[in-house]
Amino acid sequence: MATQRSAIALTGEAVRARRPQRRFHPEAFTAFLFILPSLIGFTVFYAAPAVRGLWISFTNWDLLRPPQFVGLSNYVRLFQDGEFWNALGVTVYYVLLNIPLQTLLAIIIAVMMHRLTQSMLIRGLIILPWLMPPVVVGLIWLWLLDPNLGIVNIALKAMGLPMIAFLGLPQWAMPSIAMINIWQYVGYTALLIFAGLQSIPGSVYEAASIDGASETQMFWKVTIPLLRPVLVFVIVTSVIGSFQIFDTIAITTKGGPVNATKVLNWYIYEQAFSRFNMGYATAISIVLFLILIFVSMIQMRILRAGESDL
Amino acid sequence: MNRHLSLALVWLLVISLLLSACGGAPAESPAPAPGPDAAAPAAGQTVTINYWLWDANQLPAYQKCADDFMAANPNIKVVITQSGWGDYWNNVQTGMVAGTAPDVFTNHLAKYPEFASKGQLVDIQPQVEADGVDLSVYIGQLADLWARDGKRYGLPKDWDTIAIVYNKDAVAAAGVTEEELNNATWDPQTGGTFGELLAKLSVDENGNNGLSPDFNPARVKQYGLIINGAGEAYGQTEWSWLAATTGWRHIDELYATKYNFDDPRFIATIQWLADMMKQGYVMPLEQVTSLGGAAAFNSGLGALHSNGSWMIGEFANNATFPFGFARLPIGPEGRKSMFNGLADSIWVGTKHPNEAWQWVKYAASKACADTVGEFGVVFPAQQSGVDKAVAAYQARGIDVSAFTLQALEPGGTFLFPITDHASEITAIMSPVMQSIFLGQVDAATALPQANAQINALFQ
Incomplete structure (x- = not known):
């Protein structure tokens, strides 16, 4: 939890940026030494390629021939590209299907774990789907949900309900994928929230119950406010992850049917590696990057990420 | 400095998000292309x-x-x-x-x-x-x-060529003879005897076949025909063997700069198939997209299935019932298979x-x-290799003449449509063909628009 906490504090500072200027502190140098190893890795494997990516977005690189500088034309094209706007809409739709339900279920599961059980076995079982590789999860659900051979439809049929092509119909495909990913990630999210719950001191609950607060009141007046920094972290990271959905779609629908699941990351992949438009694909990823910064900042501002009520 | 450092770190942190969006580090400049005589090996070296x-x-x-x-x-x-x-x-x-x-x-x-x-x-x-x-x-x-x-x-x-693989049990149960199957006729307006066969071979959960007025297209147990999907821009196993019998071709010559997806003959063919899906005689697209047509056919969900000669072994290894290969239906201009x-x-x-x-x-x-x-x-x-392959299949009890006869028939094949912009054309056609087969749009509305978009690529 410690690193997550500091990450929240760190990003929170950038958003608010209102702390008074501090003088140089001798400990800062030691701290710098500690982060140096990861800083080197970060620079070599993340920052440098990212800067290069920015450059590629201004070229017409087709992967195989030398890139030529084309200025902003990739970005101009993007604004006129119906497929891009469709991809953006589909992505936002996915985030809205995914995040609220996943977070709600995760809170419920976490509170239940906190209040009802100490069993490591149950905690382990809850994160089991998260331990599976996403490709395996995608394949399992592809078979489970298959209209002809999948067990879900056999069960529907047994109950006298009509068969549903969960991944084959445009109106069903995205909700089905959102459901698959909630199934995969809800346990992990619950575990993070559970850790946050454990960091709330028991004395606060004692004081509340002495004051005569009911279980419900304690949940809304004590648990939720004190959990807020963890919730911010969970929501911000899961929204970012949700915007970047790729693997489940690559395994199950490949952007179809009729572009119903062609999210931004799939569109970027398609442009880069099937249609040889690496320059244009990189421009889209830069835009996705800007969108994510913007969304994350708004979230942190609304949720007062830099503060804690504890 | 502390503050500046942390600010810088924050920015580095957010930049890192970009990477996961980028899908990997860009590679170095394209590989140099050595001339034909570059790096000739020394004698005796492996x-x-x-x-x-x-x-x-x-x-x-x-x-x-x-x-x-x-x-x-x-x-x-x-x-x-x-x-x-x-x-x-x-x-x-x-x-x-x-x-x-x-x-x-x-x-x-x-x-x-x-x-x-x-x-x-x-x-x-x-x-x-x-x-x-x-x-x-x-x-x-x-x-x-x-x-x-x-x-x-x-x-x-x-x-490779295309033929019809059929479930012998299902065909026999419907009282359809192999002669009928091998000599079926087809045209995009009436569907011909091939269309009738598909109806006859479709059976719903109550045991009604497609010719019965009680046939329920929403509860079909066995479809007359299964195709592999929407076929993207080529429809090699899906619809090219129907559309080409009308005289239609994707393009007029190799490396053409113009496609013919707006041709009325093509539109009529695709609409006929889409209608057959709606009527429950051809397995609807949404049911084949995940696992493909061959998996559905191998599980006994269809009587007929159009596929290519490269799949012969797949059926031999996985079909749970006796199967055979039948000739393609005879269209207005005969039988036509893509030759790839x-x-x-x-x-x-x-x-x-x-x-x-x-x-x-x-x-x-x-x-x-x-x-x-x-x-x-x-x-x-080469022919000698083909003879050996036919013999090898025969030894396993598989008659592959539906594929070889098609290849030998004068005018029986047409070439794979090779042009530039193949990946862009696929990207344009895939969603359009899907929406037609899902019944969201009419072929007559969607195809001319898509064709105009494709032809614009060559401008």
């Missing part, structure tokens, strides 16, 4: 040629070819790597960028023009002339498919172009064709 293919079924056959080749050429070592279709093309492309692509790889007609136009394939025409390779030994026009503007990018090794073939191409980045050419030449030779034929996995590009 040269390794890396060779890639995607069809796991063909791996043992080509391993045998490679063993024979290595026995005859002790200074060349051929290392074969097989990977599935999807990974295969990613690996080839990224390998070209990173300089690690194989010396020789199995190429596809839908893919090679883009590689060729981006300067990634060796023009083997000079070697073909120097070594006096006889191109007339290759069946039909297979050799022509790999040449453009006097340059040649591959020597053919095999070919694979070839081996040499990557420009190879360090051993001469040895690579030796291997390409051998893999397309009579000796290798006969070897591959004996394995009975694919039809080699």
Whole structure:
């Protein structure tokens, strides 16, 4: 939890940026030494390629021939590209299907774990789907949900309900994928929230119950406010992850049917590696990057990420 | 400094998000293309040629070819790597960028023009002339498919056609004879006897067939026909064998700069298929998209299934019932199958172009064709190999004449539509064909628009 906490504090500072200027502190140098190893890795494997990516977005690189500088034309094209706007809409739709339900279920599961059980076995079982590789999860659900051979439809049929092509119909495909990913990630999210719950001191609950607060009141007046920094972290990271959905779609629908699941990351992949438009694909990823910064900042501002009520 | 440092870190942190969006680090500048005489090996030194293919079924056959080749050429070592279709093309492309692509790889007609136009394939025409390779030994026009503007990018090794695979039990249960099946007629207006057969072979959960007024298209137990999907821009196994019988073709000539998806004959064909899906005689698109048509057919969910000759082994290994192959239906202009073939191409980045050419030449030779034929996995590009393949299939009790007769029939085949912009055309056509088969739009509305978009690519 410690690193997550500091990450929240760190990003929170950038958003608010209102702390008074501090003088140089001798400990800062030691701290710098500690982060140096990861800083080197970060620079070599993340920052440098990212800067290069920015450059590629201004070229017409087709992967195989030398890139030529084309200025902003990739970005101009993007604004006129119906497929891009469709991809953006589909992505936002996915985030809205995914995040609220996943977070709600995760809170419920976490509170239940906190209040009802100490069993490591149950905690382990809850994160089991998260331990599976996403490709395996995608394949399992592809078979489970298959209209002809999948067990879900056999069960529907047994109950006298009509068969549903969960991944084959445009109106069903995205909700089905959102459901698959909630199934995969809800346990992990619950575990993070559970850790946050454990960091709330028991004395606060004692004081509340002495004051005569009911279980419900304690949940809304004590648990939720004190959990807020963890919730911010969970929501911000899961929204970012949700915007970047790729693997489940690559395994199950490949952007179809009729572009119903062609999210931004799939569109970027398609442009880069099937249609040889690496320059244009990189421009889209830069835009996705800007969108994510913007969304994350708004979230942190609304949720007062830099503060804690504890 | 502290604050500045942390601010800088925050920015580095957010920049890192970009990376996951980017899908990986961009590679170095494109690999240099050495000339044909670069890095000639010293005498007595063993040269390794890396060779890639995607069809796991063909791996043992080509391993045998490679063993024979290595026995005859002790200074060349051929290392074969097989990977599935999807990974295969990613690996080839990224390998070209990173300089690690194989010396020789199995190429596809839908893919090679883009590689060729981006300067990634060796023009083997000079070697073909120097070594006096006889191109007339290759069946039909297979050799022509790999040449453009006097340059040649591959020597053919095999070919394929389309036929109808049928569930013998289902056909017998419906009282349909094999003569009826093999002589079915079709046209896009009435559907002909083929359309009637599909209705007769469709059975709902109450046991009503498609000719009964009580037939319930929402609860079909066995579909008359299963196709593999929406067919993207080519419809090789899905609809090209119907549309082409009307005289329609994707393009008017190889490397055309104009497509014919707005032709009324094509529109009528596609609409007929979409209507058949709605009526419950052809398995609806949403039911085949996840696992594909062959899996559905092998599970007994359809009586007929259109597929290519490369799938013969798949049915032999996986069908849970007796099956056979029937001829395609006879349309207004007869029976028509797309005629497609694979070839081996040499990557420009190879360090051993001469040895690579030796291997390409051998893999397309009579000796290798006969070897591959004996394995009975694919039809080699030379007649002697085909005879061996037919015999090998026969030994396993499989009659493949529906495929070979189609290839031999005068005018029975048409070529895979090779043009530029193949990947963009696929990207435009895929969602359009899907929405037609899902019943969201009419073929007559959607196809002319898509065609205009495609033709604009060539402007």
